Amino acid sequence: MTYFGTTGGIIAAASKKSAEPLKIVGSIPVVKRIVLTLQQANVFPIVIVTGTREAEVIHQIASSGVIFLHTDNCEQPELLASLKQGLAYLKNKCQRVVFTPVNTPMFFPSTLKAILSCDAPIVAPSCHGRGGHPIILRHDIWDRILAYVGNGGLRGAIDTYGVRRHWVSVEDEGVLLNVHNEEQLERHLKAHNDSLLSPVIKVNIESEQIIFNARLKLLLFLIADLNSVRQACIHMGLSYAKAWNMINCLEKEVDYSIVSRQHGGSKGGHTKLTEKGEQLMRAYQVYEQELNDIAQVRFETLFRRTSLV
Known part of the structure; x- marks a missing residue:
């Protein structure tokens, strides 16, 4: 298949030991929160690498328009293994991917759009001098990542091949927040929910x-x-x-x-x-x-700029 879209997405949700895709933050599971964020930036296709609680994840998220990739190694898989599985599937389907672990669900859609606006092989957000997720990977480095068999995960692959990351400074602590820190999640929740407020166009x-x-x-x-x-x-x-x-x-x-x-x-x-x-x-x-883009522009004009929402 030739390129279907510009940007695809990979959500690593396989690890039985650490991944919590169905953890409720606010009123929705964290995996759903990430999907909503990616969709606001017109990311398609979105791949979820599943393992832990796979049947439940599929049941809850199937209507969201995502693709599920099963992994048998879900006892303690490395993030790099999930990334490789997603990249292998998306190869030749899009020009770059957004990659994030399911345990980092609180980055803003505006943060994602900011890092997507940068054209570099690897783009990542930083907040208060610390790097976070999601990470953007352009198609021209995928083969090197897929071929890497050394230690250190994705960072090891990046260091081995000498590819420099382009850092984008953002005022978004969500790029750093993990689902295991419930106090910080709770403090960030309202800001993240406000960032998700947008028109959702169902085109039938x-x-x-x-x-x-x-x-x-x-x-x-x-x-x-x-x-x-x-x-x-x-x-x-x-x-x-x-x-x-x-x-x-x-x-x-x-x-x-x-x-x-x-x-x-x-x-x-x-x-x-x-x-x-x-x-x-x-x-x-x-x-x-096109309809979603038009709806977003009109939403900003009619609702955001007039402080109605």
């Missing part, structure tokens, strides 16, 4: 019923990548029957094939997007992002 294309939405966009994206409806469903937490119902309803409405099916054979069957199916998916992605 409808006739008598919804025929295309963000959920179907993700399904088609995964079919294009995996050539399998069943595997696409596993990666997005969607039932197989529901997926085919969505595809069949769409094909009936638009009156052309969205997918091509090949049954059986020595290598088993597979399903691919048709050319028009891929055109539809990409057009929806552009349309959805």
Whole structure:
């Protein structure tokens, strides 16, 4: 698949020992908080590397439009292993990635947008002279990270290859906060909730019923990548029957094939997007992002600048 978006996301949530993806901060799990932050910056696709409490994570987050990558090594995986798994999946799908552990959920959307505005191989935020998360990794260094087998995790890989980090100073203590420090999380919660306040546009294309939405966009994206409806469903937490119902309803409405099916054979069957199916998916992605951008500008004008919210 050729590039589908500019920026993808990787959330490391696999470790049984330390990751707490479903820890509630405010009224939502920390993994949901990170997803909301990434989506405000138009990050897509978002990959969650799962392990601990995987079934619960998928159940709670599947409707958020993310991709789940299972890891068997979840007893005490290194962050670098989760990063590598995410990079291997996103290779050739986007030009850079936002990487963060699930235990660092409190950075502001404005902080993410600030570091995304910098074009460097590695960009990271710093607050009060201390480096934090998330980290931006440009595609031209992914192969070196994937090939690294030494010690020291990502920092070891960066030091070995001599790639300099570009630091962006921010007034956001959330880049430093870990879920294990509940007192600091509580102090930062209102500021983070205020930062998340924004318009959320759900783009549905409808006739008598919804025929295309963000959920179907993700399904088609995964079919294009995996050539399998069943595997696409596993990666997005969607039932197989529901997926085919969505595809069949769409094909009936638009009156052309969205997918091509090949049954059986020595290598088993597979399903691919048709050319028009891929055109539809990409057009929806552009349309959805443009509407969200317009909504954000109008929100700033009508609500933020007038201090109504």
